[in-house]
Amino acid sequence: MPDEEWERFLRESVAGTADAPEEPSARAREVARRLSEEPARPEAWRSYSPARPKRRTGWYAVGLLVVLALLAVAVAPDRVTGWFGGGGGAGGPLAAESERPDQPPPGSAALRATPDEPFRGSPAERWASGTAGISVPTARATGWMSTAQVKGALERTLDFLDASNLEPGVLRGEHPDKAIALINPHQRDVQDFLAAAFRTPGGKNDPLLLFSRFDPSHTRPVGDVVRTRGRMTYREGELGALQVTADVTFVYPVAPAADSDEAGRTIVRRELVLNWDDPAEVVTEPGTFSLVSYTADTTNGGCENVSGYLTPSFGAGRPDAGADGGPEVDPYDRSTSMADRMKTADEGCGTATRS
16 A cells, blocks of 8 residues: 555544544433433324224115115015005006006096006006016926927917007007917817907907907007006916916007097906917917917996997096996906906996096
């Protein structure tokens, strides 16, 4: 090492460098020790302290209420909708009818139909339209049919209800060819009935027992919407057949054929029982069913009408409640079986308590 470097090293060792860390003095070490041993001082009252997050227990309560409400709707949808004034007027669409209700729909203001609001003041305001208002059960293997075959039979039964009671051409009085094509052509008594019903309609041969038809010279539809409510059920019938029962109420908005500001409603409730027969047991054709029974109850369609057409009354021609002395009937009451309803019909022409 050169002499000048050695001399600089000795000087810096004695004086120290500018950036070398200094050892704390004895006083500084004593102050630090005392501070570490003293308790913490209280926080000043104006000083800031971050708030701890609060527990949001309120949301748990809201979630529990929502779960309970959904459970109530799933278990008893019709009863829950009744809490909010169900049955007509205000409110959303009713849930599908899965079983026969235990009471008639609630009453509402007595409002007559208008061309702009043909269903106002009636329970049908909240019913579905067309086949959407007919509840179809889940298919399962029954009788001679597999699950897939039962599903297809239920769909074709729905097709028949559509073609016989909702098809616009049929409602205008046209021949129901599509519907008749679904009926077993080898069922001789039914085929004879159908031929006579459209050739010479009458009391025993009345096409209205199966089909909804209006005479276009007398009645025209209001709009193209028909409201419906009903359901299908099925079981194993004779000889292993799949027996399907359809119980459906149709509400038709109508008006006089001539230009008029009037409007009304014709209401038809039908019960149809049919068999999808095992071709190994019964002579039939693929895709067709055999009729077992069929009944119809009509409101504002013409009392003791044998014309083959539904003939609603309008304005002054509409009867007052109880005017003819017959039984009063609520056409929207689906809590009564069709068998009991037809017993009342046997007493003569009744009067609807609402339209």
